[in-house]
Amino acid sequence: MKALVWHKPSDIRCEEVPDPKIEHPRDAIIRVTTCAICGSDLHLYNGYMPGMVNGDVVGHEFMGEVMEVGPEAKGALKVGDRIVVPFTIFCGECEQCRRGNFSVCETTNRNREVAAKAFGRTTAGLFGYTHLTGGYQGGQAEYVRVPFADKTHIKVPKSGLTDEQVLFLGDIFPTGWQAAVQCDIEPTDTVAIWGAGPVGQMAIRSAVLLGAKQVVAIDRVPERLDMARAGGAVTINFEEESVIERLDDLTSGKGPEKCIDCVGLEAHITSHVDSMYDRVKQAVMAESDRPHVLREMIYVCRPAGTISVPGVYGGLVDKIPFGASMNKGLTWRMGQTHVNRWTDDLLRRIEEGQIDPSFVITHTQPLERGPEMYQTFRDKQDGCIKVVLKP
């Protein structure tokens, strides 16, 4: 079968790889009908996440048709079912899963010992996202083996929804939604969102639907700010104006009650001193992530406010003003998304027409053009915000 294969940073190729097989009674094999490139895939592409191995198949946003079902998954799935696959693999039985904390499932990471060494405790297995999270083959491929498939799926009802409308239930929609839910939005809240990429766009719509008084989006790419405005956000182009001054203007000098980081470890390098400091430290391997957004959020957030972090961080950050955070009494919420905790509710909202997540798609291409689309997406060329691939 064809799949997008990671070889080294900036080197992803579309190649022939062996077809997946059922390896465990709870597995299923699906034929991928639609997949997407996620912003967090760019961390792999740019070589910022440790634990990738030459030959890994990438991709964790995908959906398709069930082709084969292991004996222990037959009660939940049957051949021909149309499913979206959540990027977090979960067992549904461990203590964390029983609490709904699917992204920290204690069972599904088959490299638990390695993860525990890196993070202290293991987190869930993820598709196509390093050997720290299990080394599972990803979904930018024609076929995928879905482990723990009896739980790790979202069944698409026969209601005429297109792939494009439901695909993002597997990651970016629930990720933006959880980011907003973590803020426990009040009708008087201003919610400031750093990063107007795909997750940022979903977080904007989620904050609007959840009733925020004002949503502010911060980015530098004109097309992304354009799309953010379409979703109801006030926008700040941080290359043209001061984020802090503008947020002060928008909140009578008090700062936003809720701040969401949809940027993560690869914050754009600006002329700010701390931003250049991060780049230098990263270059000499003294820091893995660039946390400019975290610093800015801590500084600008209203005291007793909430900081929500759906943006991916990989390792060590430096010069975090934790004293300011502590003294301001900020609440921090973060983590990979507990996808299936939200998907029943979000699928209903899509079916009812409350939102159509396909608005974010700007490029649709065959799988073979995946490698060049990685570059287009990374370099934000051609107005690229979200790439969908068709195997």
Added chain:
Amino acid sequence: MRYETERTGRRGHPDSTTDALARGLGVFSIALGLVEVVAARSLTRALGMQGNETLVRLYGLREIAKGVGILASNDPMPWMWGRVAGDALDLATLATGLEGDNPKRDNVMLALASVAGVTALDIYCAQTLSRESPTPLPPMRDYSDRSGLPRPPKAMRGAARDFEAPRDFRTPEALRPWTSSRPDGAGREQPA
């Protein structure tokens, strides 16, 4: 005329700032060239480099030609690199004025510093122009209709208020405001 690239914030707009700088340097080039042609003898005397009048006049003609090239062309980039090459020649020629016991050595030093300053400006201008696109980029994509919502965002505000956040996702009770801001008035009362 050059245009800012896809990587710049304004992408695809004519870069009027660098363009204006290039044209300013073009005017300067013509003015300097005229001085070199008309007052070559005074210049060489002031620099203690008598005997080089013809060379200075030739340099003057070169300056005038480049200035005209910058001002008359649609794309000043190659002419600006020509100015950088000319600056190198000027610096090398002036450096010969430091040899021996030239009594006007201080003037030569001053001239070298001035030319070095202009060279820096020329290099900056030429490099910026080189990075930019000679043709306008395609117009920015219009995503102003990509709301994903069935009605304008204002009308959709709070449409998902039926969503009940799970207990572990709610703000800790101790951090909730004493007076609830919820429209239904639910929440804790102000303490007496």
